[in-house]
């Protein structure tokens with residue numbers, strides 16, 4: 001894999017975008033990210049899209065943007081981790097000289113748009129086993145995994161809540177975040193029950209919105225006046241999909257595989273990581289991922305996040321835009337994980353919002369029902 | 383084994399299984415109060431039913447009857463209905479049950495949430511929800 005350079009990142013409008021569809025939001029994010037990169041639409045020769053409400057999203061976005069001969073097309077759907085996964089394929093394509101400017105894009109109207117639920121018709125033999133249980137997915141599925149973690153390791157609801165609290169602290173400094181008012185552990189514990197052990201504040205919010213990341217080749221980066229943030233390591237895997245009971249061990253995710261691979265590829269150790277953007281569809285998602293990536297021992301995620309470890313000023317700044325729990329969550333959050341990692345490495349912020357001299361970031365995506373994992377290591381070059 | 387099969391066709395408003403292909407023998411057995419899993423000649427045991435064995439690749443691995451008992455691997459109490467027909471049932475319990483024979487199965491647990499814990503023994507019963515299928519529902523054993 002060549003190491004692509006991230007030249008630009010952007011979001012579309014977030015929150016509620018009733019006059020837009022998923023494609024509008026993906027396209028708006030794309031043109032804003034290109035502007036951020038100092039590129040134009042005519043430079044784009046590759047498109048990678050996932051999660052759009054269309055089964056040929058890369059073709060649809062290419063047409064919408066009227067791209068001329070896009071040579072790299074990618075639409076692998078592995079849920080929220082798709083965008084991290086794309087980074088590796090883009091690197092391969094650039095190594096082959098297949099593309100120089102690739103846009104990774106996402107858009108949705110998860111909040112105001114028509115439901116994206118599939119029809120009641122069975123699409124998989126497992127549906128007959130899962131749907132009649134009435135399990136509220138995804139929250140109930142993640143909650144079952146969290147319950148097992150609590151049983152095996154003594155993790156507590158208070159510890160899960162710490163993640164929501166720390167994340168909200170970061171969100172309070174982000175004008176784009178949906179929820180900015182500080183919260184305490186008690187607020188999380190007293191919020192409405194959703195699927196035990198999760199309460200409302202253990203769960204990501206639901207919003208509209210889109211995001212895009214522009215990756216360019218080494219050669220193209222030389223022509224642009226952008227800070228050099230490179231993709232230094234990427235790895236992906238999956239453990240299951242449709243049914244959480246198919247997950248081999250609900251207390252260990254695919255991040256236990258992808259973390260070590262991506263770290264090794266990038267040649268980094270945990271001490272080198274200055275900032276972490278960890279998919280937080282639920283508090284447990286972030287907690288178990290921190291363990292599996294090796295930031296603490298297995299089973300010690302609860303103790304690790306106590307005392308503001310991932311909050312502003314903490315040892316491991318995490319989800320510094322407010323995460324899926326407080327900033328936005330239009331369904332596939334993975335693209336926003338990359339965007340924030342890049343902004344931190346470029347030093348885009350001021351004050352406490354900016355992690356001091358951040359040089360190495362980890363961006364981790366999770367998809368499905370804890371089903372897929374993809375880890376990206378990003379590095380700011382001198 | 384033969385577990386109780388309760389006829390709930392009249393009151394069931396939730397999704398119903400659609401027996402097809404590899405799952406048809408499983409659902410047919412549920413109407414008789416039998417919980418089946420696939421037991422391949424290679425020794426592998428699996429659920430949900432598939433057209434191939436996930437260990438050796440054999441096609442259409444044969445079915446065997448489960449004793450219908452197991453333990454709760456984990457569970458959640460749903461306070462928000464996840465499917466049509468579940469609104470009046472909240473809160474209700476969904477568990478991942480580890481059968482004594484090995485395979486794991488997602489299922490409704492018909493029990494007081496307060497009385498449950500991970501590792502607790504459970505036994506299968508069936509609720510017939512259509513002419514073609516009875517869903518496995520577990521109760522404390």
Ligand SMILES: [Zn+2]
Nearest residue numbers: 422424435438
């Ligand atoms: Zn076999």
